[in-house]
Amino acid sequence: MRLTSHLALMLLSLGVAGYALVVYGLLPLGIGLHPDMRATFEAQRIGIYAHVFAAVFTLVLGPFQFSTRLRAARPHLHRWMGRLYLGIGVLVGGLAGLYMAFFAFGGPVARLGFGLLALGWLYTGLRAYLAIRARQVVEHRRWMVRNYALTFAAVTLRLWLPASFAAGLPFELAYPVIAWLCWVPNLLVAERMLQPRPA
Numbered sequence: 001m002r003l004t005s006h007l008a009l010m011l012l013s014l015g016v017a018g019y020a021l022v023v024y025g026l027l028p029l030g031i032g033l034h035p036d037m038r039a040t041f042e043a044q045r046i047g048i049y050a051h052v053f054a055a056v057f058t059l060v061l062g063p064f065q066f067s068t069r070l071r072a073a074r075p076h077l078h079r080w081m082g083r084l085y086l087g088i089g090v091l092v093g094g095l096a097g098l099y100m101a102f103f104a105f106g107g108p109v110a111r112l113g114f115g116l117l118a119l120g121w122l123y124t125g126l127r128a129y130l131a132i133r134a135r136q137v138v139e140h141r142r143w144m145v146r147n148y149a150l151t152f153a154a155v156t157l158r159l160w161l162p163a164s165f166a167a168g169l170p171f172e173l174a175y176p177v178i179a180w181l182c183w184v185p186n187l188l189v190a191e192r193m194l195q196p197r198p199a
Contacts, residue, residue, distance in 0.1 A: 006066065006067075009066075009152075010064075014060065016059055016158055017056045017059035019158070020052050020053075024048075025053075040103045048100060051100055054088055055089060055154055057084055057085060062085060086125050090125035093121075097117070097121065098115060098122070106172070106176035109179065110175055110179040112179075117153055124144075124147040127139075146187065153186060156181070156183070156185070161174075161178065
């Protein structure tokens with residue numbers, strides 16, 4: 001990954017992680033949200049907090065896991081960060097996200113979008129874990145690229161939302177579409193990155 005791309009990835013990921021810690025850790029739950037979303041969050045406090053705070057692990061740790069320098073200089077640290085990333089971030093965050101998808105604002109379209117995102121996040125995390133357990137390092141890295149593309153949905157969601165507001169789109173119409181836009185393009189970009197480059 002190029003240095004500029006890696007820095008942008010890190011800044012956006014850490015920025016959204018910091019935002020989540022402030023909004024969900026210091027402010028009243030659901031402040032500034034659509035009233036229906038706020039009601040759901042208040043009724044599902046454990047689910048939303050488990051999802052958000054576990055996902056913060058992935059946003060914070062993920063960019064460092066792609067550092068070639070860190071992997072070479074501190075392989076033990078890389079392994080422990082990977083365990084936290086997958087064991088707390090993806091497993092807990094993904095299961096909580098799958099649960100919360102059943103209550104997502106935006107009807108069946110949004111629920112399906114967020115549900116498939118959670119399932120994809122869990123699946124790619126499992127494949128990455130199984131690959132490294134089998135010492136298939138290249139496959140592990142490929143699955144981790146896919147997994148972090150889905151993790152990055154937390155960032156792209158927060159880019160699409162203000163863009164939809166700026167475009168004047170009704171939230172009730174935009175949100176179900178964003179439930180897909182926040183992760184499908186990310187995964188397509190990841191797959192493109194994983195394609196062999198022409199000689």
